Amino acid sequence: MSQAVLDGVRDLLPSLRERADEAERLRVVPEASIKEIEETGFFRLLQPRRFDGxxxxxxxxxxxxxxxxxxxxxxxxxxxxxxxxxxxxALFSDEAQQAVWGSDTATRLSSSYAPTGRAVLTDGGYQLSGKWSFSSGCDHCSWVLLGGLVFDTEGQVVDFRTFLVPREKYQIVDVWNVVGLRGTGSNDIVVEETFVPEAFTLSMGDTGRCFGPGQEQNPSDLYKLPFHSIFTGTITTPIIGMAAGAYAEHVEMQNKRVRAAYLGEKASLDPFAAVRIARASSDIDAAWALLVNNVREEQAHVARGEKIPLRLRLKVRRDQVLGTQRAIDALDSLFEASGGRALAEGTYLQRAWRDAHAGRVHAANDPERALQMFGAHEFGHKIDPGMY
Incomplete structure (x- = not known):
């Protein structure tokens, strides 16, 4: 079934590329694109089978x-x-899963995980309030996942949890006026004080140890992988894709380009141009290969019923942030060598350059923190819980 989804996605690529300017103009992915992608089954790839996933x-x-x-x-x-x-x-309680998918298995969710909201312990759950930024795709979703620090009645922080909130309990504030990833509609989410039942929350401490109550209903090895491995990969992969798309357009453009400043030389005959694309393609391939290899290593441990070693989880983060950097470096190199025509509105290359650099500033792509954790662990130092 996955192959059918991949084939369906690839059939859509020309029309999605044609709509890229429209997405920028609207500052949100066109509804037609979301509908077509949904019809391929893409949004069900990681969904439990018991909910048509x-x-x-x-x-x-x-x-x-x-x-x-x-x-x-x-x-x-x-x-x-x-x-x-x-x-x-799939890791949430069965009650929460039923609330999301029980009446419509095509339900979609957006998120904003930074704990900028405040949750206070109360009988049976939490009182949640606050404002969260950068909820990509929120206009296409009817639930949101929000990060929040939990305070006890004395004002002390006692937990960091993810809160599942339905559309009628939050507002979307249109603030997304940016130079890159303009079409993501990554607007603010505002929650006035509202009650969230315990069953509609998930402790980040539990997800950090690869546990969630939903594993009882969804026992697949898929749901035993580390949260931060799966989720940070979702931030690097699009940037690798942008670099790959830019690479394809760069090669096509250079095959047609004649460099007037160099006496009409064909750009494709420039030996330095050839070296540049060789380096760029290697960086893109390396970023992708390491991402795939690390997923496979973690899956092998899960399949054997083993706890995933901390070093491997840190390696996933090491290669994830460096994968983003490799893709950005490749894209920068290609953009620099593409000539003035690459600046024209409507070209994929200039848009990918802006989009990739916008994605680079996501917290998951902070290289120093991820690399420091890996290096400190190699030296035998204790690693505090974090994004690994």
């Missing part, structure tokens, strides 16, 4: 995201971050 290999999901981003960066980004949420909902 496919429980697919995460690499299949990442492959589809890479291809989508290679046609339109904003579309690939939104599909990645919205498409991964069924994986997390």
């Amino acid at each position: 496919l429980e697919s290999d995460p690499v299949d999901f990442y492959t589809a995201v890479r291809d989508l981003a290679g046609a339109c960066g904003s579309t690939g980004w939104v599909c990645s971050v919205v498409g991964v949420h069924p994986w997390q909902i």
Whole structure:
């Protein structure tokens, strides 16, 4: 079934590429694109089978995201971050899963995980309020996943949880006026004080140890992988896809380009241009290969019933942030060598350059923190819980 989804996604790529300018103009992925992508089954790739999902290999999901981003960066980004949420909902209590998918298995969710909201313990759950930024694709969703620090009655922080909130309990504030990833509609979410039942929350401490109550109903190995491995991959993969799409357009452009400043020399005959694309293609391939290899290593441990070693989880984060950097470096190199025509509105290359650099500033792509954790662990130091 996953192959059918991948084939369906690839059939859509020309039309998605044609709509990329429209996505930028609207500042949201066109509804027609979301509908067509939904019809391929893409949003069900990581969804439990008991709710009409496919429980697919995460690499299949990442492959589809890479291809989508290679046609339109904003579309690939939104599909990645919205498409991964069924994986997390599968970890929630059965009550929460039924609330999301019980009457409509096509329900989609957006998110904003930074704990900028405030939750206070109360009988049976939490009182949640606050404002969250950067909820990509929220206009196409009817639920949201929000991060929040939990305070006890004495004002002390006692937990960090994810809160599942239905559309009628939050507002979307249109603030997304940016230079890159313009089509993602990554607007603010505002929640006036509202009650969230305990069953509609998930402790980040539990997800950090690869546990969720939903594993009882969804026992697949898919849902035993680390949260931060799966989710940070959804941030790097679109950027790899943008670099791959830029690479394809750069090669096509250079095959047609004549460099007037160099006495009419064909750009494709420039030996330095050939070296540049060789380096760029290697960086893109390396970023992708390491991402796939790390997923496979984690899957092998889960299949054997083993706890995933901390070093491997840190390696996933190491290669994830460096994968983003490799893709950005490749894209920068190609953009610099593409000539003035690459600046024209409507070209994929300039849009990918802007989109990739916008994606680079996501918290999951902070290289120093991820690399410091890996290096400190190699030296034998204790690693505090974080994004690993």
